[in-house]
Amino acid sequence: MFAEERKSKILEIIKSDNSVRVSELSKLFNVSEATIRRDLIELEQAGCIVRTHGGAVSTNSTNFEPSFKEKQDKFLKEKEQIAKKAASLIEDGDTVTIDSGTTTQFISRYITAKGVTVVTNSVNLADELSDREDIEVIVTGGILRTKTKAMVGPLAEEILKQLKVDKLFLGANGVSIKSGVTTPNIVEASTKRAMIEGAKEVYLVVDSSKFDEVNFSLICNVSRIDYIITDKLPKDYEKYEHLGVKFILA
Missing domain, CATH: 3.40.50.1360 (Rossmann fold)
Structure with missing residues (x-):
């Protein structure tokens, strides 16, 4: 699967569930967690998601709560x-x-x-x-x-x-x-x-x-x-x- 296709599917998952974990995506797409983190960084830079500690959430999630450190x-x-x-x-x-x-x-x-x-x-x-x-x-x-x-x-x-x-x-x-x-x-x-x-x-x-x-x-x-x-x-x-x-x- 190409990177762009994977990012598109990641975005669909986040929009559907409002949040997702890096470890879950890594297993789902059979790629390393480092690869998933790079995908999430690019999606966040595009304004599509908000990264959290260990995962990401939809920008439309009203119950998203960043940590003090974040x-x-x-x-x-x-x-x-x-x-x-x-x-x-x-x-x-x-x-x-x-x-x-x-x-x-x-x-x-x-x-x-x-x-x-x-x-x-x-x-x-x-x-x-x-x-x-x-x-x-x-x-x-x-x-x-x-x-x-x-x-x-x-x-x-x-x-x-x-x-x-x-x-x-x-x-x-x-x-x-x-x-x-x-x-x-x-x-x-x-x-x-x-x-x-x-x-x-x-x-x-x-x-x-x-x-x-x-x-x-x-x-x-x-x-x-x-x-x-x-x-x-x-x-x-x-x-x-x-x-x-x-x-x-x-």
């Missing part, structure tokens, strides 16, 4: 700039919740305000702040999701329900006027909602690639967000502003 190097410059802007909004004496995520994690590096209390469900962010004697850190506890390094579930939500903070810096995988703010995992979405309920002001911290993306689980409607900190305005930014959402550009 996300952390993408849009790195934009994420750092967004995090700097977010950190600059934290004032002396503030109580803030910082959600787990590859963009929100950077916020901890740029906090200059004094007497700040940080609530977080991120093991990475808690570790980053562990040497900061000038910041009080409250870790929610909960079930640790190895894929996102986030602590979620009933235990995390119970702690969050008992706390009222000035500002929440929230991460998400997708945001759109029609479908709201979304993430692939139901349990993680529920924990994020608990964060929102305890915050006076909600800042959604997302790079511009997240606009018009829709994932499986709804976190909240766009109108529940007070500010969106991002690197570039979406095309329909006026619709967001009509709902009372303000944009802060990094």
Whole structure:
């Protein structure tokens, strides 16, 4: 079988099943896993699929969830700039919740305000702040999701329900006027909602690639967000502003 024919059949399989493993394709086509990985790289470069650890998924899959490692190097410059802007909004004496995520994690590096209390469900962010004697850190506890390094579930939500903070810096995988703010995992979405309920002001911290993306689980409607900190305005930014959402550009 020629390479182009094999890639065409791989694409058909992924579109049919939404995801596939490298090992499965290797056995199916009787070629090495290295050959399959090269095929998947070329299909991803063509915009046909998204590669994952050990396989690939359809670009149309709403429950596709990249791991923390897969996300952390993408849009790195934009994420750092967004995090700097977010950190600059934290004032002396503030109580803030910082959600787990590859963009929100950077916020901890740029906090200059004094007497700040940080609530977080991120093991990475808690570790980053562990040497900061000038910041009080409250870790929610909960079930640790190895894929996102986030602590979620009933235990995390119970702690969050008992706390009222000035500002929440929230991460998400997708945001759109029609479908709201979304993430692939139901349990993680529920924990994020608990964060929102305890915050006076909600800042959604997302790079511009997240606009018009829709994932499986709804976190909240766009109108529940007070500010969106991002690197570039979406095309329909006026619709967001009509709902009372303000944009802060990094």
